[in-house]
Amino acid sequence: MITVHHLEQSRSHRIAWLLEELDLPYEIKTYKRDPATMLAPPQLRAVHPLGKSPVITDDGQVLAESGAIIEYLIDRYGQGRLKPLAGTPEYLRYIYWLHYAEGSLMPPLLLKLVFDRLPLGTPLPMRPLVRMISHRVTSRFVLPQLGLHFDYMEGELKKTEWFAGGLFSGADIQMSYPLEAARARGGLDAKHPKLIDFLARIKARAAYQRARERGGA
Numbered sequence: 001m002i003t004v005h006h007l008e009q010s011r012s013h014r015i016a017w018l019l020e021e022l023d024l025p026y027e028i029k030t031y032k033r034d035p036a037t038m039l040a041p042p043q044l045r046a047v048h049p050l051g052k053s054p055v056i057t058d059d060g061q062v063l064a065e066s067g068a069i070i071e072y073l074i075d076r077y078g079q080g081r082l083k084p085l086a087g088t089p090e091y092l093r094y095i096y097w098l099h100y101a102e103g104s105l106m107p108p109l110l111l112k113l114v115f116d117r118l119p120l121g122t123p124l125p126m127r128p129l130v131r132m133i134s135h136r137v138t139s140r141f142v143l144p145q146l147g148l149h150f151d152y153m154e155g156e157l158k159k160t161e162w163f164a165g166g167l168f169s170g171a172d173i174q175m176s177y178p179l180e181a182a183r184a185r186g187g188l189d190a191k192h193p194k195l196i197d198f199l200a201r202i203k204a205r206a207a208y209q210r211a212r213e214r215g216g217a
Contacts, residue, residue, distance in 0.1 A: 002026040002073075003058070004019070004027070004055075005044065005047050006029065006053065006054070007053035009033065013212070015066065016028060016214060016215045017211040018073055018074070018082070018173050020207035021173070022073065024073075054066055056073075066177070067101070071098065074170050083170060084165060084167070093160075093163065094169055096171075097163040097164060098174050100175075102174075105179075108186075111138075112138060112187075115134040116138070119131040119134055150187075150191075153192075154193075157194035158194055176199075183199060
C-alpha cells in the first residue's frame with residue numbers, strides 16, 4: 001500500500017491527486033503545520049531526514065520530491081497513462097514542465113512570499129526600513145520576473161491544451177501547485193486567461209476533487 005505523508009496545505013496534494021487519477025489504492029498520513037511558524041512538524045523527519053512534504057513510502061522505499069514521486073508513480077503504475085510516448089515532442093515538453101515547475105517558477109514565488117513577510121518579523125523600529133527594502137526588491141526584481149514567467153506560460157498554453165500537448169499528463173499535476181500559489185499570492189490574474197482557465201479545468205477534475213476531500217484544502 002502506498003502511503004502519502006501529507007502536510008496540510010502543501011505540495012503533497014499533487015501526489016494524492018495523481019494517485020486518484022491513476023485509480024491506485026493509497027493511505028494518507030496527515031501532518032499539521034505549526035500554527036505560529038506554519039512549518040512542518042518534526043515528526044516528518046522520522047520519515048525523511050529533511051522533514052519536508054511530499055514523501056511517499058511504497059514497497060519499503062521512501063521517496064521525496066514532487067517531480068521524482070510523479071515520475072516514479074507514473075513509470076511504475078501508469079501503464080502508459082499520464083505520460084507521452086518517449087521520443088515524441090510531447091515527451092520532451094512533459095519532461096521540461098516537470099522540472100520547470102520547481103526549478104524555474106517556484107523560486108520567484110518563494111522570494112515574493114519571503115519579502116512580503118519579512119517586515120512582519122522585524123523589530124518595530126526597523127520595520128519601515130525593511131518594508132521599503134522589501135518593496136524595492138519585490139517591485140524591481142521579483143514581480144518583473146513573475147510577469148515574464150506568466151507571459152511565457154500563457155503563450156505556451158495558447159499552443160496546446162495542456163502543458164505537454166493535447167492530453168492531460170503528470171506535467172499538469174506538477175504545474176498545479178506553483179500556479180495555484182501564483183493565483184493566491186503571486187499576482188496571477190485575469191490578464192492571463194489561459195492560466196486562469198487551466199486552474200479552473202484542473203479543479204473541475206473528479207480526481208482533483210477526491211484528493212481534496214481526502215487530504216483537505
